[in-house]
Amino acid sequence: MIVKVADFFTFLNRCFSEGVGKFDEIILPVKSSKENNNLHFASIKKGARFDFETVQLDTYRTIDPVKVLYYLSREKVLPAHYPPKRRLIIGVKSCDLRALEILDKAMINNEFVDQAYKHWRDNAIIISTDCLSITNTCHCTLTGGKPYSESGFDINLSKSFYNYHLTVGSQKGEELVEFMKKSITIEDDKPDILKNVANQRQEVIELLNKQNEEYFRSEDYSGLINSKLSKWETYSRECVGCGGCTNICPTCYCLILNDETKSEQFVKVRSYDSCQLNGYARVAGGGTPRPKMAERFRNRYMCKFSYMKSNFNTIGCTGCGRCTDVCPAKIDFRRTVSYLDK
Amino acid sequence: MHNPYEVIPGKIYDIIQESPLIRTLRINLEKPISFKTGQFIELSIPGIGEGPFTPSSSHYISETMDVTIMKTGFVTEYVHKAKVGDRVGIRGPFGSRYPLEKFECKDLLILGGGCGLAPLRSLFLTLLHDVEKYKSITFLAGAKTPQDCIYKDEVTNWRKYDNVKFLRAVDVVPDGEKWDEEVGVVTVLLKKAKINTAKNPAVVCGPPIMMKYGTMDLLKMGYKEENLYLSMEKKMYCGFGQCRHCVMGKYYACKDGPVFTYDQIKNEEAIWD
Numbered sequence: 159m160i161v162k163v164a165d166f167f168t169f170l171n172r173c174f175s176e177g178v179g180k181f182d183e184i185i186l187p188v189k190s191s192k193e194n195n196n197l198h199f200a201s202i203k204k205g206a207r208f209d210f211e212t213v214q215l216d217t218y219r220t221i222d223p224v225k226v227l228y229y230l231s232r233e234k235v236l237p238a239h240y241p242p243k244r245r246l247i248i249g250v251k252s253c254d255l256r257a258l259e260i261l262d263k264a265m266i267n268n269e270f271v272d273q274a275y276k277h278w279r280d281n282a283i284i285i286s287t288d289c290l291s292i293t294n295t296c297h298c299t300l301t302g303g304k305p306y307s308e309s310g311f312d313i314n315l316s317k318s319f320y321n322y323h324l325t326v327g328s329q330k331g332e333e334l335v336e337f338m339k340k341s342i343t344i345e346d347d348k349p350d351i352l353k354n355v356a357n358q359r360q361e362v363i364e365l366l367n368k369q370n371e372e373y374f375r376s377e378d379y380s381g382l383i384n385s386k387l388s389k390w391e392t393y394s395r396e397c398v399g400c401g402g403c404t405n406i407c408p409t410c411y412c413l414i415l416n417d418e419t420k421s422e423q424f425v426k427v428r429s430y431d432s433c434q435l436n437g438y439a440r441v442a443g444g445g446t447p448r449p450k451m452a453e454r455f456r457n458r459y460m461c462k463f464s465y466m467k468s469n470f471n472t473i474g475c476t477g478c479g480r481c482t483d484v485c486p487a488k489i490d491f492r493r494t495v496s497y498l499d500k
Numbered sequence: 501m502h503n504p505y506e507v508i509p510g511k512i513y514d515i516i517q518e519s520p521l522i523r524t525l526r527i528n529l530e531k532p533i534s535f536k537t538g539q540f541i542e543l544s545i546p547g548i549g550e551g552p553f554t555p556s557s558s559h560y561i562s563e564t565m566d567v568t569i570m571k572t573g574f575v576t577e578y579v580h581k582a583k584v585g586d587r588v589g590i591r592g593p594f595g596s597r598y599p600l601e602k603f604e605c606k607d608l609l610i611l612g613g614g615c616g617l618a619p620l621r622s623l624f625l626t627l628l629h630d631v632e633k634y635k636s637i638t639f640l641a642g643a644k645t646p647q648d649c650i651y652k653d654e655v656t657n658w659r660k661y662d663n664v665k666f667l668r669a670v671d672v673v674p675d676g677e678k679w680d681e682e683v684g685v686v687t688v689l690l691k692k693a694k695i696n697t698a699k700n701p702a703v704v705c706g707p708p709i710m711m712k713y714g715t716m717d718l719l720k721m722g723y724k725e726e727n728l729y730l731s732m733e734k735k736m737y738c739g740f741g742q743c744r745h746c747v748m749g750k751y752y753a754c755k756d757g758p759v760f761t762y763d764q765i766k767n768e769e770a771i772w773d
């Protein structure tokens with residue numbers, strides 16, 4: 159299906175100003191400042207006025223992973239009461255949707271369900287968008303991904319000049335499209351638009367391939383997985399163990415649980431933890447399986463390329479590049495992977 | 501939908517000060533908790549925190565629970581300040597159990613030290629429930645000094661069974677303390693116990709150093725890797741495979757363990773630390 163970009167924004171505008179669609183919150187990527195090209199997710203509440211000039215749906219991923227909208231940095235897990243809140247999340251990129259697939263396996267499975275996560279998942283509609291440009295750390299294609307989504311969305315939008323090519327990915331998406339049709343025009347697909355979308359997608363893949371040419375990696379990461387600790391020591395020398403990389407990673411979800419009980423009702427709160435921190439695996443008496451920074455550094459890579467592969471049948475890196483951007487020691491994740499895997 | 505973080509409240513009805521650093525809380529539960537021996541729970545002190553502990557009572561009892569806890573840090577300090585009548589919370593049970601069916605008709609060895617005796621007491625009391633099913637049970641228990649020995653009041657009872665041997669060793673006997681059993685690290689009892697290792701199971705739980713050397717000794721004696729059951733202690737928060745703190749390679753100590761065979765985990769990194 160085809161919808162005009164201007165029409166789509168008209169629809170969004172009505173969602174805000176007239177409460178159309180009954181969304182309590184609309185979340186989309188906006189430019190963080192005039193000085194740089196970073197994007198972050200901004201939340202727009204019902205009735206608020208909004209400057210669409212800063213919105214960037216079709217470029218590259220945001221700085222904050224979509225994880226922060228589903229797996230909050232701090233969340234009460236007992237008692238598990240969450241506000242009924244319908245959210246429309248727009249501009250989610252393919253790397254983040256793949257990360258949500260991993261989090262889904264980690265949080266909603268046969269053994270347990272994290273109720274907060276499930277609540278936010280159930281009450282949001284995702285409109286994903288193709289990447290038409292990339293950041294200089296993006297490397298989704300090295301991890302088996304593509305700069306556009308083929309599943310995991312309710313609706314996907316691929317921009318082609320003044321139009322969006324719209325793909326429906328779920329029942330929820332289908333219903334939203336029917337609803338949109340009441341106020342804006344949605345047309346059938348046109349061959350020239352489809353062709354242009356396919357061409358653009360290929361161009362972005364080529365951009366990624368060119369950018370990441372030098373970052374070799376094997377199919378099964380066996381070189382990395384079998385690397386001796388001395389090699390890890392060399393590549394982790396600069397790491398200060400701040401844990402920035404794990405906090406920003408869309409697939410990291412290690413948590414610490416606190417008891418915040420004040421009265422009769424027990425209260426448990428979870429928040430992010432990081433395997434890069436010294437105390438992470440420390441047990442009573444002071445013992446820890448990974449006392450050296452190099453061991454903790456290795457743990458993150460092993461978790462992504464070996465442990466998560468065993469646990470979830472998919473590697474835990476979607477190639478978003480955020481960990482490289484955030485690192486105060488300027489450690490390039492891609493480069494480290496390729497050095498270690500050789 | 502079941503909330504995995506749900507807490508079952510309980511009230512302490514008795515406290516047994518086992519040794520200067522170890523006490524057993526006896527807890528009345530608001531709702532029964534059925535567990536299988538070897539599994540663990542998360543015990544909360546309201547407003548302070550929680551930690552993983554193993555019930556030390558038999559798994560045939562579900563309305564009450566004994567938990568034996570050593571004072572080692574922040575949360576356990578509050579456990580040791582708790583009084584009869586205080587409220588605690590329990591989550592769980594979590595993790596794997598001891599495979600009792602594999603112990604039937606066998607000569608079973610149980611080797612433990614320090615607070616590692618907590619899960620072993622649960623196992624032992626559970627086995628005693630139908631003791632005739634097992635060919636023999638040899639329980640070897642270690643402690644630092646005579647006054648660090650726990651479950652003192654129960655020893656006489658435990659020695660009443662024909663097919664049960666309960667032996668103890670202490671590392672040292674300080675001046676002025678009385679002791680007429682073995683002196684030395686717990687593994688010295690292995691020589692004394694005259695054990696038949698072939699095809700028989702052994703269960704080990706204790707401080708990391710004891711687990712490591714105990715396991716090595718048992719392997720040397722001829723125990724098979726797949727017949728050695730270890731209870732692994734790793735850092736844990738959630739108890740069911742979410743927080744990832746206890747990950748040992750592809751395993752989670754909380755849901756794939758805490759009871760593992762040595763064979764399962766021998767190639768994982770840093771299992772003893």
Ligand SMILES: Cc1cc2nc3c(=O)[nH]c(=O)nc-3n(C[C@H](O)[C@H](O)[C@H](O)COP(=O)(O)OP(=O)(O)OC[C@H]3O[C@@H](n4cnc5c(N)ncnc54)[C@H](O)[C@@H]3O)c2cc1C
Pocket residue numbers: 414415416437438439440441442443444540548549550551552553554555568569570571572573574575576577615618619732733734735736758
């Ligand atoms: C499966 C299993 C079974 C166990 N069974 C027993 C048993 O039967 N008996 C027994 O005595 N011990 C048992 N233990 C060990 C027991 O869990 C620890 O001794 C206990 O958790 C120590 O807690 P602590 O806070 O007193 O120690 P600390 O050394 O203060 O803390 C231990 C860890 O918890 C963290 N921590 C401390 N306070 C907080 C807080 N408020 N919030 C978040 N994190 C915090 C610390 O950073 C540290 O990593 C078992 C452990 C496991 C894994």
Ligand code: SF4
Pocket residue numbers: 396397398399400401402403404434481484485486487488489
């Ligand atoms: S962000 Fe960089 S310095 Fe910080 S822990 Fe990660 S790799 Fe180390």
Ligand code: SF4
Pocket residue numbers: 403406407408409462474475476477478479480481482491
């Ligand atoms: S490891 Fe780095 S590049 Fe991979 S998904 Fe996490 S933040 Fe993105």
